[in-house]
Amino acid sequence: xxxxxxxxxxxxxxxxxxxxxxxxxxFRDRAPHTERKTVNGRDGEYFVCENITPxxxxxxxxxxxxxxxxPEHSKRGFDAAPKSVWDPAERLKEQxxxxxxxxxxxxxMGMLLFGLNDGELRSACFHAFNDYAAExxxxxxxxxxxxxxxxxxxxxxxxxxxxxxAKLGLRGVLIWGAPPEDKPYGHRDYDPFWAAAQELxxxxxxHILTGRRGSGVTFQNILRGYMSLPHTxxxxxxxxxxxxxxxxxxxxxxxxxxxxxSWLPHFCYRLDHAYDRLRHFEGVNLKLxxxxxxxxxxxxxxxxxxxxxxxxxxxxxxxxLMWSSDYPHTDSPWPRSREFIESWTGTVxxxxxxxxxxxxxxxxxxVN
Numbered sequence: 001x002x003x004x005x006x007x008x009x010x011x012x013x014x015x016x017x018x019x020x021x022x023x024x025x026x027f028r029d030r031a032p033h034t035e036r037k038t039v040n041g042r043d044g045e046y047f048v049c050e051n052i053t054p055x056x057x058x059x060x061x062x063x064x065x066x067x068x069x070x071p072e073h074s075k076r077g078f079d080a081a082p083k084s085v086w087d088p089a090e091r092l093k094e095q096x097x098x099x100x101x102x103x104x105x106x107x108x109m110g111m112l113l114f115g116l117n118d119g120e121l122r123s124a125c126f127h128a129f130n131d132y133a134a135e136x137x138x139x140x141x142x143x144x145x146x147x148x149x150x151x152x153x154x155x156x157x158x159x160x161x162x163x164x165x166a167k168l169g170l171r172g173v174l175i176w177g178a179p180p181e182d183k184p185y186g187h188r189d190y191d192p193f194w195a196a197a198q199e200l201x202x203x204x205x206x207h208i209l210t211g212r213r214g215s216g217v218t219f220q221n222i223l224r225g226y227m228s229l230p231h232t233x234x235x236x237x238x239x240x241x242x243x244x245x246x247x248x249x250x251x252x253x254x255x256x257x258x259x260x261x262s263w264l265p266h267f268c269y270r271l272d273h274a275y276d277r278l279r280h281f282e283g284v285n286l287k288l289x290x291x292x293x294x295x296x297x298x299x300x301x302x303x304x305x306x307x308x309x310x311x312x313x314x315x316x317x318x319x320x321l322m323w324s325s326d327y328p329h330t331d332s333p334w335p336r337s338r339e340f341i342e343s344w345t346g347t348v349x350x351x352x353x354x355x356x357x358x359x360x361x362x363x364x365x366x367v368n
Contacts, residue, residue: 005341006358006367008322009207009257009301010103011329012133013060013085014110016078022128027121032109036077045077047109051117060108061085062330070330082328088139095143099338100325101358102143102367105133106174106207106257108329110149114176114210119153126151127161134168141169145365147205148173153180155189159196171365172203172255178211178232185236186243198251203299203364206233207257230259234267237298241271246293247286253364256300258326262308265315268294295320299364303333304340309356310347318352322361 020031032049039046039054046054058076065073073080084091095103110129116122126149137146148165150173152158165173179185197204208229233256240246240254268291275290286293295317301324302309313321323341326332333340345353361367 004101004358004362005099005323005338006361007100007103007325007327007337008255008299008361008364009303009324010105010327011060011108012105012136013057013081013108013328014129014132015085016057018132019125019128022131024124024127027124030121032113032125034077042074044075047112049113049116050121052112052115055112057081057109059330061328063326063328063332063334065330084328088136088144092140092143094327094334098325098327098335102145103325103327104145104147104171104361104365105137106147106205107133107149111174111207111209113149114212119151123151123154123157123161125149130161130165130168130170134165134170137169142368145361145367146170150175152176152190152193155193158193162193162196162200162202166200166202172205172253173197174205174207174210174257176210176212176236177206177208178236180212184239184243185245186239190245191248194245194249194252197253198249201251201253203253203255205255205257206236206259208233208259230263233259234263237267237294238271241286241290241293242275242284244284244286246297247288250296252297254298255322255364256298258301258303258324258331260305261300261302261312261316261321262305264294264300264312268316299360303331306340306344307347309344313348313352313356318348318355319360321356322364323357 016034020028020033023031030050034045034057035048036045044056044058047057048054056074057078058074058080061081062070062073084094107129113122113125130148133146133148137144148170150158150161152175162173211232271290299320299322301322303324303326325334325337327334341357
């Protein structure tokens with residue numbers, strides 16, 4: 001196994017008072033926060049903000065719990081949170097326990113804020129989070145790889161925030177996993193943002209639960225909602241390719257985060273087939289086959305897949321796959337990540353193994 005294991009997708013868990021302390025004063029009475037309440041007959045501490053569906057915070061730190069323990073755990077609040085929520089030094093101890101050298105860190109509760117209806121409030125929340133993330137990661141930038149959040153309703157403001165994230169030392173940013181229906185990612189209005197990300201070398205992530213129309217997951221449909229999560233991201237990547245974004249910006253880097261990986265070979269096949277048979281209906285004319293843009297510019301993370309890793313590496317690319325722990329979320333193998341990694345490393349050779357378990361994310365985010 002590679003000596004350096006880096007998680008390409010782990011998470012901060014924002015302290016409950018973070019937004020109220022950091023938001024512009026005019027938004028503080030509307031700040032995201034947590035409340036002890038009962039929702040649909042289930043008690044717990046919930047993350048709440050305006051039109052966002054309340055969600056129990058315990059799921060943001062459910063790693064290490066068995067499936068049987070999760071329903072009871074979901075009733076807990078920040079009293080059950082790991083110390084790393086407040087202390088980055090504790091985060092390094094959690095990495096050491098898991099045998100992980102570094103983590104790329106995304107927001108937790110901030111993912112849901114992509115569904116806020118008020119774009120100005122979204123932007124203010126993301127600005128506050130980016131300050132918090134940069135401060136947290138400054139404790140050890142070689143092991144805590146912060147990823148920011150950027151709002152794209154106002155493109156010039158989005159460009160400015162992207163540039164600010166780069167100056168803060170953040171390694172990339174999260175954008176809508178699914179943009180508004182009336183402005184898909186192929187729309188030329190986004191081009192100044194794509195150009196800025198390309199110039200800065202800032203990877204752009206499309207993560208589950210970040211769609212413009214909310215997460216689509218509730219307690220009433222948690223199983224079916226979970227199954228639907230990668231679908232919106234797949235549609236976004238189809239648009240990025242067929243809309244010519246990856247052709248116009250060949251240095252642009254995208255990350256499919258927490259959407260698994262074994263769908264990628266079939267997706268590329270179907271994208272190529274659709275382009276071959278149907279492109280003349282819409283006058284789409286690309287210089288390369290769609291799958292070539294995907295393999296050139298799209299990285300993808302996974303945590304639990306095992307026997308499909310070798311197949312995906314061979315059919316897609318060992319240079320674009322990145323293992324992740326998703327710590328400290330419910331869907332994480334922590335503190336047994338190395339055990340899960342061992343379960344699939346036999347499906348690839350040593351070179352691919354080293355890339356997937358750390359080398360690719362180190363190259364993408366410039367880790368020493």
